[in-house]
Amino acid sequence: MTHTAAKPARPTFAQHVERLVDPGSYAPAQQISENAEMAGGMDGGEALIGGRPVTVGFAGHVFLRARNRRHPYVAISSGTGGLARGGRRNLGTLDPIWGMSGGPMNAEMAARNRDIPVISALVHHSFGDSSFFTGLSDYVVQLKGACMALTGPRVLAVGTSEQVTMEELGGVDVHRHNGQADTIAETLDDVYAAVRGFLSFLPTCAGAPLPVGESVPPGDSEFSYGTSQAPAARPLIDALCDRGSFFELRPDFAPSLVTGLARLDGIPVGVLASDPATGDGAYTADACLKATRLICTCDAFGLPLVFLVNSPGPRPEPGSVISRAMMLAQAVQLAEVPKCWVITGRASGAGLLITGPARIATDLVIAWPGARAGFYDGESAGPDDHHWAADGVVDPAGTRAALAAHLHAVLGPSPVSRPGRTLRTWPVSF
Amino acid sequence: MTRPLTDSTGSDEISEETRTVERLHELREHVTSHMGGPEAVAAIHAAGRRTAREHIAEFTDPGSFLEIGVFATFVEKVTAPEPGPYGGGIIGGHATLDGRPVTVAVDDDSVTAPAGRSTGKAARLYQMALQQRHPYIEIAQGHTVPDLAARPGKTGTENARTFGAEPAFPYLLERQRAIPVVSMVLGDTSGASAFSAGLCDFLVQLDGTRLSLTRPGPSGPSETGQQGANGGGPAALPPPTVASGEVDAVAATPDEAYALTRRFLSYLPSYAGGPLPVTDTGVPLDYDDQIANLVPARRQRAYDMKAVIRRLCDPGSFFELKPSYARNIVTAFGRLGGIPVGIVANAPMRMAGGLTPECCLKAISFVCLCDSFGIPLLVLQDTPGFLVSAQAEKDRAVTRVMTLLQALSLISVPSVSVVIRKAFGLAFVILDGNRGVDLSLAWPGAEIGFMDPPVAANVLYEPQIRELPEDERAAFLAAKAAELGVIFEPYGVATNLTVDDIVEPGATRGVVARYLRMSLASRPPRTAPSPLASWPRWY
Numbered sequence: 002m003t004h005t006a007a008k009p010a011r012p013t014f015a016q017h018v019e020r021l022v023d024p025g026s027y028a029p030a031q032q033i034s035e036n037a038e039m040a041g042g043m044d045g046g047e048a049l050i051g052g053r054p055v056t057v058g059f060a061g062h063v064f065l066r067a068r069n070r071r072h073p074y075v076a077i078s079s080g081t082g083g084l085a086r087g088g089r090r091n092l093g094t095l096d097p098i099w100g101m102s103g104g105p106m107n108a109e110m111a112a113r114n115r116d117i118p119v120i121s122a123l124v125h126h127s128f129g130d131s132s133f134f135t136g137l138s139d140y141v142v143q144l145k146g147a148c149m150a151l152t153g154p155r156v157l158a159v160g161t162s163e164q165v166t167m168e169e170l171g172g173v174d175v176h177r178h179n180g181q182a183d184t185i186a187e188t189l190d191d192v193y194a195a196v197r198g199f200l201s202f203l204p205t206c207a208g209a210p211l212p213v214g215e216s217v218p219p220g221d222s223e224f225s226y227g228t229s230q231a232p233a234a235r236p237l238i239d240a241l242c243d244r245g246s247f248f249e250l251r252p253d254f255a256p257s258l259v260t261g262l263a264r265l266d267g268i269p270v271g272v273l274a275s276d277p278a279t280g281d282g283a284y285t286a287d288a289c290l291k292a293t294r295l296i297c298t299c300d301a302f303g304l305p306l307v308f309l310v311n312s313p314g315p316r317p318e319p320g321s322v323i324s325r326a327m328m329l330a331q332a333v334q335l336a337e338v339p340k341c342w343v344i345t346g347r348a349s350g351a352g353l354l355i356t357g358p359a360r361i362a363t364d365l366v367i368a369w370p371g372a373r374a375g376f377y378d379g380e381s382a383g384p385d386d387h388h389w390a391a392d393g394v395v396d397p398a399g400t401r402a403a404l405a406a407h408l409h410a411v412l413g414p415s416p417v418s419r420p421g422r423t424l425r426t427w428p429v430s431f
Numbered sequence: 432m433t434r435p436l437t438d439s440t441g442s443d444e445i446s447e448e449t450r451t452v453e454r455l456h457e458l459r460e461h462v463t464s465h466m467g468g469p470e471a472v473a474a475i476h477a478a479g480r481r482t483a484r485e486h487i488a489e490f491t492d493p494g495s496f497l498e499i500g501v502f503a504t505f506v507e508k509v510t511a512p513e514p515g516p517y518g519g520g521i522i523g524g525h526a527t528l529d530g531r532p533v534t535v536a537v538d539d540d541s542v543t544a545p546a547g548r549s550t551g552k553a554a555r556l557y558q559m560a561l562q563q564r565h566p567y568i569e570i571a572q573g574h575t576v577p578d579l580a581a582r583p584g585k586t587g588t589e590n591a592r593t594f595g596a597e598p599a600f601p602y603l604l605e606r607q608r609a610i611p612v613v614s615m616v617l618g619d620t621s622g623a624s625a626f627s628a629g630l631c632d633f634l635v636q637l638d639g640t641r642l643s644l645t646r647p648g649p650s651g652p653s654e655t656g657q658q659g660a661n662g663g664g665p666a667a668l669p670p671p672t673v674a675s676g677e678v679d680a681v682a683a684t685p686d687e688a689y690a691l692t693r694r695f696l697s698y699l700p701s702y703a704g705g706p707l708p709v710t711d712t713g714v715p716l717d718y719d720d721q722i723a724n725l726v727p728a729r730r731q732r733a734y735d736m737k738a739v740i741r742r743l744c745d746p747g748s749f750f751e752l753k754p755s756y757a758r759n760i761v762t763a764f765g766r767l768g769g770i771p772v773g774i775v776a777n778a779p780m781r782m783a784g785g786l787t788p789e790c791c792l793k794a795i796s797f798v799c800l801c802d803s804f805g806i807p808l809l810v811l812q813d814t815p816g817f818l819v820s821a822q823a824e825k826d827r828a829v830t831r832v833m834t835l836l837q838a839l840s841l842i843s844v845p846s847v848s849v850v851i852r853k854a855f856g857l858a859f860v861i862l863d864g865n866r867g868v869d870l871s872l873a874w875p876g877a878e879i880g881f882m883d884p885p886v887a888a889n890v891l892y893e894p895q896i897r898e899l900p901e902d903e904r905a906a907f908l909a910a911k912a913a914e915l916g917v918i919f920e921p922y923g924v925a926t927n928l929t930v931d932d933i934v935e936p937g938a939t940r941g942v943v944a945r946y947l948r949m950s951l952a953s954r955p956p957r958t959a960p961s962p963l964a965s966w967p968r969w970y
Contacts, residue, residue, distance in 0.1 A: 157819055161820065169821050175825055179824075179827050322644055324675075326644055327630050331604045331967060428966065430834060
């Protein structure tokens with residue numbers, strides 16, 4: 002990589018960490034690994050974020066420390082991969098397989114099991130082992146200007162004669178649309194804020210107490226109850242959740258489904274809202290991927306799920322529609338956290354099976370007056386027939402109260418995350 | 432019209448007992464021959480197709496069919512004065528395939544009203560297969576509506592017994608590959624009949640049929656807008672489910688579909704954790720002095736990996752899945768010394784055997800299948816690595832690659848990897864299961880390293896190359912690539928046990944077979960399902 006002299010120096014790994022974590026809380030590891038030497042002294046250590054412990058490391062280097070301590074791991078990724086990082090300096094020390102990447106990825110990391118939250122912050126171009134780790138992360142934030150790809154443009158040019166820029170290869174506009182970045186950050190401060198924000202919703206590890214906060218009433222929303230218009234997803238989320246709490250994930254990927262984390266009367270939840278204002282709120286093949294990733298994360302870390310449904314379900318399109326819809330239906334079925342459905346408009350097509358009938362005692366299915374459900378459009382029961390809404394029809398204005406009451410009832414006074422047994426070993430990235 | 436069960440057929444001249452039995456015979460005869468009515472049956476035959484009962488008769492071992500739910504009907508009709516049409520839109524029961532018990536559930540497309548299918552009956556049949564621990568096979572050929580009404584409290588599988596009282600749809604969602612499930616699409620299919628296509632272990636589709644989740648027709652196009660054979664229009668295109676990779680095999684005729692299903696099941700145990708169907712243990716494992724000739728020494732020359740697999744496996748045992756999708760990787764079943772194995776192999780005939788995101792997906796799906804049912808894995812490597820490109824990154828290369836790594840990190844079946852000719856960088860790491868395969872082997876001519884040597888030389892010596900005059904660069908690069916080539920000989924990686932041994936091509940079959948035999952003999956039976964058993968079949 003070449004840098005013009007005019008460019009300000011990029012922060013060092015330690016500077017990133019200092020700006021990310023609670024001030025003064027970073028305690029670098031005393032014994033740095035061989036990897037760290039190869040990575041120019043970068044390695045990692047422990048710190049506090051929001052008063053809670055984390056391990057911060059360069060790419061996946063000290064993942065095991067976090068896993069042994071059972072608290073979140075934050076990977077700060079920027080690097081050219083092992084080969085170019087060290088290989089030019091000393092061919093004699095090259096591992097024939099790993100170049101200068103420092104040996105095999107450890108097996109625990111590769112198997113993941115979602116026992117601790119894992120986050121990747123892409124603060125600069127990331128190739129090779131720096132990019133691999135994003136595929137094993139529950140949350141990926143990418144800085145504008147950073148490129149993330151298996152390998153860099155130079156290897157492409159040499160190996161395949163393909164000439165591409167960093168942006169074309171793996172810039173934010175690539176990964177915001179293919180879903181590999183959950184958040185795109187404009188500045189480094191946005192990166193740090195995103196990491197802190199995401200972690201604030203999760204327990205420190207699977208099985209730890211849920212980080213329940215103070216209840217905050219919803220803020221002003223463009224949506225007001227009583228209009229006959231079907232509400233768009235985001236105003237509806239704002240109207241139901243604690244003020245300013247909605248933390249959206251993958252906003253530009255499969256936009257007909259809006260997903261994210263939020264707080265409902267202080268309780269952290271995963272929200273999946275079909276957006277009738279975008280693509281009719283259909284569960285497209287990509288929307289199924291988007292939903293499945295969030296369901297797996299929430300189930301592993303004990304966050305209840307709230308589905309806001311006004312959707313025709315899957316739509317005909319090329320690709321693996323059947324498989325992805327069934328995958329999502331499986332994820333919903335296998336998730337063991339409390340699940341709440343609010344049918345605000347229509348739940349039709351195979352969308353009904355995805356949004357699903359209530360199946361276990363901790364589930365809740367409520368509907369707004371006028372909501373319709375049926376497998377095929379036009380075959381729905383009449384607007385006054387809500388037999389499928391197991392827990393009744395609610396006044397839209399009472400929806401938040403109904404959800405909060407249910408969640409408080411099923412979670413109890415001091416909720417502990419009860420990780421599901423099955424989805425925690427599902428693929429991490431979808 | 433179907434006659435209600437309350438019909439009297441009695442006569443005063445015979446005994447009560449005989450009368451009762453005769454009435455049963457008469458009703459059964461009526462129900463099984465009448466189906467959805469003579470017109471509907473005639474229409475199916477006129478279209479050159481088979482009724483549900485004819486499919487079962489042709490598919491299963493002669494005389495083996497034990498029908499379940501002959502008199503079952505639709506939810507809404509249970510208490511109606513005329514409860515038919517009988518069968519509930521599904522004809523099913525237990526039977527044997529090549530002597531092994533299975534349960535079948537076939538869409539009765541002679542029946543249209545009221546919903547075309549009772550998910551409760553399919554759930555009941557699935558539940559019975561699960562309890563008896565043998566494969567469950569659906570034949571889909573209808574546009575049907577599931578009973579999805581929300582009724583809280585219990586899951587579909589639990590409720591299958593209370594036929595008609597509870598929604599039974601979720602029966603396959605919780606399957607977690609406890610028993611093999613096959614979906615045969617033998618007619619245009621949508622709605623509830625399409626669900627099993629997204630949840631099964633083996634999906635075979637009759638060429639020309641249309642499979643979609645949503646109902647095609649005036650209300651909307653099919654998944655591609657393409658018309659199936661039964662709907663008129665161009666049937667020359669392969670089903671769109673081939674392009675999407677969802678279909679494992681396409682059959683030209685129903686008979687071929689039956690044969691493919693029998694073949695597929697012949698490699699699987701009857702249930703996860705059950706004994707593997709080991710056969711022909713007498714097939715010799717002699718030294719094969721021909722197999723090395725199949726692989727050209729020059730690394731740029733392509734060759735047919737399937738020919739190598741055929742020689743490694745017992746004669747006639749090679750059975751490929753998804754042969755038309757991501758052809759740069761081969762996924763297939765075979766047998767070594769009678770032991771069923773799942774084979775994942777690079778195919779140098781296509782894109783030099785380079786890996787793409789689609790290859791990863793194909794491998795992930797196959798690895799999940801094998802690990803769930805305890806079928807040992809054999810990985811044959813000959814790949815220049817991942818085919819890096821801007822398009823591959825757009826197609827989520829990182830996600831796909833790391834998910835394959837995740838899958839291979841979770842396997843617990845016996846696994847063997849053999850580097851046939853070359854394996855570089857991340858591709859080697861992943862295909863070797865991140866050093867997770869039980870036995871890692873290489874042929875003596877193999878190259879194993881962090882990057883294809885010419886590319887690696889170019890990247891490593893970039894500064895030096897830049898200083899050289901143009902006309903000296905090629906020779907310099909070639910020399911440096913040759914230096915790296917020496918490092919990449921398999922003896923290097925054998926010194927630190929990155930590969931466990933270097934094996935002669937001719938001895939490979941014997942070594943792998945003997946290893947598998949020992950491994951299967953000494954491994955304790957699995958007490959819990961594989962974590963991969965719950966993974967999606969495809970996405």
